[in-house]
Amino acid sequence: MTASGRPGSAIAIESLQFSYGTGPRVIDIPHLEIAPGSRVFLHGPSGCGKTTLLGILAGVLHATHGSVHVLGHDLVRLSGSQRDAFRAEHIGYVFQQFNLIPYLSAYDNIALPCRLDARRRARLGSVSLDAAIRDVASQLDISALLDQQSTALSVGQQQRVAAARALLAAPDLVICDEPTSSLDTDRRDAFLALLASSVARANATLLFVSHDAALGSRFDVQLSLPTLNRAARADAA
Amino acid sequence: MRVLFNLAWRSLRNRPVTSILTVLAVALSITLLLGVEQARRGMRESFTGTIKGTDLVVGARGGTLQLLLGAVFGIGSPTGSVPYGVYEQWAKHPAIRWTVPLAIGDSHRGYRVIGTTPGLFEHWRYRSAGTLTFAEGKVIATARDVVLGSDVAEKLRYALGSEITVGHGLNAVAGLGDHESHPFVVVGILKQTFTPLDRALFVTLDGIEAMHGDEGAGPGGAPTMPGAEAPPVMPGASPPTAMPGASAPSVMPGASGPAYTPPSNIFQDQPKALSAFLVGTKTRFETLRLQREINQFKAEPLTAVIPGVTLAELWRTLGTVEGGLRLVGALTIIVGLIGMLVSLYSSLEARRREMAVLRAVGARPGMIVSLLVLESGLLTLLGCVLGVGMTMGGFAIAQGVIESRTGVHIAVQAPGTLEWLYIGVVLSAGVLVGLVPAWRAYRSSLADGLSPRL
Numbered sequence: 001m002t003a004s005g006r007p008g009s010a011i012a013i014e015s016l017q018f019s020y021g022t023g024p025r026v027i028d029i030p031h032l033e034i035a036p037g038s039r040v041f042l043h044g045p046s047g048c049g050k051t052t053l054l055g056i057l058a059g060v061l062h063a064t065h066g067s068v069h070v071l072g073h074d075l076v077r078l079s080g081s082q083r084d085a086f087r088a089e090h091i092g093y094v095f096q097q098f099n100l101i102p103y104l105s106a107y108d109n110i111a112l113p114c115r116l117d118a119r120r121r122a123r124l125g126s127v128s129l130d131a132a133i134r135d136v137a138s139q140l141d142i143s144a145l146l147d148q149q150s151t152a153l154s155v156g157q158q159q160r161v162a163a164a165r166a167l168l169a170a171p172d173l174v175i176c177d178e179p180t181s182s183l184d185t186d187r188r189d190a191f192l193a194l195l196a197s198s199v200a201r202a203n204a205t206l207l208f209v210s211h212d213a214a215l216g217s218r219f220d221v222q223l224s225l226p227t228l229n230r231a232a233r234a235d236a237a
Numbered sequence: 238m239r240v241l242f243n244l245a246w247r248s249l250r251n252r253p254v255t256s257i258l259t260v261l262a263v264a265l266s267i268t269l270l271l272g273v274e275q276a277r278r279g280m281r282e283s284f285t286g287t288i289k290g291t292d293l294v295v296g297a298r299g300g301t302l303q304l305l306l307g308a309v310f311g312i313g314s315p316t317g318s319v320p321y322g323v324y325e326q327w328a329k330h331p332a333i334r335w336t337v338p339l340a341i342g343d344s345h346r347g348y349r350v351i352g353t354t355p356g357l358f359e360h361w362r363y364r365s366a367g368t369l370t371f372a373e374g375k376v377i378a379t380a381r382d383v384v385l386g387s388d389v390a391e392k393l394r395y396a397l398g399s400e401i402t403v404g405h406g407l408n409a410v411a412g413l414g415d416h417e418s419h420p421f422v423v424v425g426i427l428k429q430t431f432t433p434l435d436r437a438l439f440v441t442l443d444g445i446e447a448m449h450g451d452e453g454a455g456p457g458g459a460p461t462m463p464g465a466e467a468p469p470v471m472p473g474a475s476p477p478t479a480m481p482g483a484s485a486p487s488v489m490p491g492a493s494g495p496a497y498t499p500p501s502n503i504f505q506d507q508p509k510a511l512s513a514f515l516v517g518t519k520t521r522f523e524t525l526r527l528q529r530e531i532n533q534f535k536a537e538p539l540t541a542v543i544p545g546v547t548l549a550e551l552w553r554t555l556g557t558v559e560g561g562l563r564l565v566g567a568l569t570i571i572v573g574l575i576g577m578l579v580s581l582y583s584s585l586e587a588r589r590r591e592m593a594v595l596r597a598v599g600a601r602p603g604m605i606v607s608l609l610v611l612e613s614g615l616l617t618l619l620g621c622v623l624g625v626g627m628t629m630g631g632f633a634i635a636q637g638v639i640e641s642r643t644g645v646h647i648a649v650q651a652p653g654t655l656e657w658l659y660i661g662v663v664l665s666a667g668v669l670v671g672l673v674p675a676w677r678a679y680r681s682s683l684a685d686g687l688s689p690r691l
Contacts, residue, residue, distance in 0.1 A: 060597070101244075116595075
């Protein structure tokens with residue numbers, strides 16, 4: 001288990017610095033390590049670089065300073081298309097809201113990652129895509145909604161469809177960016193329970209980001225982004 | 238690729254109004270562009286195919302185009318009259334293989350009655366050297382015989398043995414001024430040729446002469462002048478189609494339709510006169526020499542035209558108009574594509590979220606580009622398909638109207654090389670247009686990452 005390779009970590013960050021273009025530095029994280037299979041709560045109020053960090057971890061934004069190992073791959077060294085392929089294969093992502101392609105049904109939205117990427121599809125092994133979708137849908141209690149157009153779903157239903165999509169074909173890392181902020185308390189709790197059990201079943205690492213610190217107690221690990229990110233502290237000062 | 242195609246298709250269906258309008262805009266411009274081309278080709282083929290074996294058309298001195306259109310295509314009237322003696326004299330010319338006289342000036346229910354000889358049925362060639370064939374009956378022989386073109390027989394429901402009377406003038410009102418004392422009997426009906434012959438009746442020269450000779454002091458027998466048909470057509474007496482005074486304006490040629498009444502009641506003044514005659518020469522070289530000889534003939538002012546040459550003049554004249562129409566077609570294509578560009582481009586702002594979602598589930602930026610290019614390509618393709626359909630359907634519907642109005646039969650044809658070229662250019666342009674919003678989406682999806690700043 002070397003410091004650079006870190007096959008034992010789901011996420012390992014060393015000396016990461018990032019800024020948009022020539023703008024001010026928004027991320028400056030000396031060190032962060034998350035163990036595989038853990039369920040991590042990352043607390044951060046808005047404006048502390050949450051979304052930027054998640055963009056980097058998902059390989060959409062490209063950091064050039066430091067190293068960002070996700071599942072053993074150094075995203076800093078990967079090309080754009082390699083990062084895209086990496087994300088497609090290994091990562092499930094849930095947004096705060098508007099997760100779904102409006103002109104596709106719930107079913108087709110869930111199927112999208114496997115249809116776009118053959119290696120993600122291959123993670124299903126011998127299970128058919130249809131069976132996998134129906135399985136994950138039943139876990140998240142949306143079996144009855146599969147044929148509905150995504151615009152016809154309520155916000156809570158949309159978030160569950162998005163979670164089903166993120167969890168389909170057993171990703172190694174599930175990133176959730178404030179997925180419950182548009183839900184009321186009851187539906188939030190139901191969603192978190194479903195998410196937790198599904199992630200556990202998929203054996204995935206969960207990185208859950210929220211400004212709502214009250215949610216933190218439900219997770220194995222609690223982290224505070226303003227503490228980790230020196231750029232945010234400098235900004236606040 | 239199938240996934241992207243599916244996405245593009247559903248995305249378009251998700252915006253039905255703009256998609257349909259864009260497809261319609263492209264389709265209409267394609268229709269205009271192809272329609273001009275089809276009409277041009279159809280018209281040329283129709284005209285060129287009508288008169289194949291004839292080397293020269295000879296008539297009274299006048300415009301070459303008027304002579305050809307009037308004598309052969311039944312559009313307008315021939316240039317004047319040629320004394321029968323002059324015709325007989327030329328018919329004996331050593332360079333001539335055959336001649337067919339044409340006496341045009343009477344009609345039957347709006348269809349032209351052509352006085353001619355049986356030689357017409359022998360020598361007339363149309364399209365790929367087809368000869369005239371009879372659906373039933375035989376060639377005209379006596380002064381009572383009439384042969385009908387297929388449209389005449391069909392529209393007026395005549396059969397062999399039907400008796401018909403012929404009216405005077407090219408657009409005589411049925412029943413008025415008919416040469417009733419000399420009825421004709423149908424002895425033959427021609428097969429359809431898709432040429433103006435379908436809409437003509439053929440009688441012998443003797444028949445024409447007998448018809449006019451028998452007349453005595455009939456309505457048309459008085460010394461006539463332009464507009465002589467007017468008196469019988471008084472308000473009240475006119476059938477519903479003829480408005481009061483509508484048949485009077487022989488003074489305004491063309492005002493009453495393509496077949497205006499010619500001011501020539503040639504058969505009263507000169508019983509033995511022709512409108513024109515067709516000539517077949519022995520060699521091509523003889524054609525040119527004979528044409529010069531006829532045009533320079535001192536005793537009688539004549540005009541001889543080579544059909545192909547005169548038609549080429551006509552195409553040259555129409556070329557400017559066609560060029561203009563093509564330009565209009567090209568401009569509408571550009572407008573249509575700009576419309577598509579605007580609609581795709583302006584939809585991007587609302588779709589940034591969608592692009593971010595696609596990126597998050599693993600779409601490469603290239604897929605975003607492909608998606609938008611596919612969308613514009615699909616819209617253009619649908620527009621092209623619809624446009625081709627509209628063009629061909631339009632001609633299939635308009636065919637009959639065009640033919641009955643102008644006598645020009647435009648065949649409905651699959652797009653030719655030039656049309657496919659147009660379609661190819663439009664499709665490529667549609668794809669290129671898609672690259673503009675695609676490029677912007679690419680840029681903004683790179684900059685936005687997973688969080689479009691809305």
